[in-house]
Amino acid sequence: MTGLRERKKQHTRESLVRAAYELFVEKGYDATTVDEIVAAVDVSQRTFFRYFASKEEVAFSLQALVTERYLEAVRSRPPGESPVELLRSTLDETWESIGEAIEEVVPLTLYMRMWQIIETTPALLAVQLRHAAGMEEQLAAEVARREGVDPDADPRPRVLVAAFSGVMRAAFRCWSSGEDITVEAAQQAVESYVDQLGPALSRDWERHPAPRTPPLPG
Amino acid sequence: MTGLRERKKQHTRESLVRAAYELFVEKGYDATTVDEIVAAVDVSQRTFFRYFASKEEVAFSLQALVTERYLEAVRSRPPGESPVELLRSTLDETWESIGEAIEEVVPLTLYMRMWQIIETTPALLAVQLRHAAGMEEQLAAEVARREGVDPDADPRPRVLVAAFSGVMRAAFRCWSSGEDITVEAAQQAVESYVDQLGPALSRDWERHPAPRTPPLPG
DNA sequence: TGTCAATTGTCAGCGGCTGTCATTAGCCTC
DNA sequence: GAGGCTAATGACAGCCGCTGACAATTGACA
Secondary structure: OOOHHHHHHHHHHHHHHHHHHHHHHHOOOOOOOOHHHHHHHOHHHHHHHHHHHHHHHHHHHHHHHHHHHHHHHHHHOOOOHHHHHHHHHHHHHHHHHHHHHHHHOOHHHHHHHHHHHHHHHEEEEEOOOOHHHHHHHHHHHHHHHHHHHOOOOHHHHHHHOOOOHHHHHHHHHHHHHHOOHHHHHHHHHHHHHOOOOHHHOOOOOOOOOOOHHHHOOO | OHHHHHHHHHHHHHHHHHHHHHHHHOOOOOOOHHHHHHHOOOOOOHHHHHOOOOOHHHOOOHHHHHHHHHHHHOOOOOOOOOHHHHHHHHHHHHHHHHHHHHHHOHHHHHHHHHHHHHHHOOOOOOOHHHHHOOOOOOHHHHHHHHHHHOOOOOOOHHHHHHHHHHHHHHHHHHHHHOOOOHHHHHHHHHHHHEEEEEHHOOOOOOOOOOOOOOOOOO
């Protein structure tokens, strides 16, 4: 087992995350002061900034966990899938795993509300988009590696990942602005949006709106 | 003609933009202080914040102009084009117009260097991505209007725009990290990336890397 | 137990940003 | 052209995010 010092550190860190999340959800991100967060955990402000480089960072400590999991899952996927299938099926595979990982730190409902706050707070939204862009980089690199192409010479990995991520973001945005803030609803939104990618790019859209629950492929 | 007061205001505003751009390009965004900007124009710091809500905003005063132009061009496009064609051909159409509009305020090379700074400064990159997301919203709304679908019920407009914007962003990123920082190079990068969208989504990628200058459709 | 190193608290200070209020300067009327 | 009116500016104080530096504390380990 790890030493006392190590455990204490992890404890303060998690306490700070929890306190921050609760305050952000309760009174909003901008209205929450770092002083208030550290007061709730009873540490000095200086200590906070030794754990987190900025007030924003604490808000994304769990988001980082999520993207890390997804990337790992993509990397450990068996070969043989086409790039689109890779991204799509990894999504299917990792939903529960990610949900469980989150709940080890904070309740899932709190995390969901935090996501809403991120989407509605301009400063946080901006940072989230930047993080997503960072993940795109790594995803594109992995796709290129799998397909044996040079990611700097062949635009297709980046193009695919960019399109895929864009669609995912649109889906999350739709989900987080809706009423059903559950993992299942998120999963539903993302998958239905992804399935619309092909039709949306087709030359002529049929006049009738696409069904909310699109037909399953195959 | 406008009064003296109005002209003075516009003058200070443009002076602030120019001074800011030059300082940002010269010593970097983070290393540039608002105090330095206002010192170069000889106004008080308070005045700066009456013109721009934040230090970031002055860096994007021209970006706003660009997206505005593109949106207008999309809106004034004749009907009959498919959604993808709409976005693609508006792009072709507006390159020079936008370039000219920029040069009325600052030299194009300065603007290009500023773009590089935005892409390489985390704080600015984040804000730019947020602005892009805002434009996506409006683009999706326009696409939905043209196709006569409900943007809240039919995910295709958002999906298409998300994919298209993601690809554009990837192209700009590639361009801004390269050596040829000209409008033509940007145009070239964007159009070749957009043309790779279909191939990238196809089930099986051919093993050979796609050509940098892809074959024209049709 | 005593030494060493890691962690923390305290303090001073910078830079972004805002509210407030007095001052200046363009506008408009007589 | 002198007057009042209003918009724009400057000056000041102050909050908040964030950092460097140094001293105090506390776990680790011989």
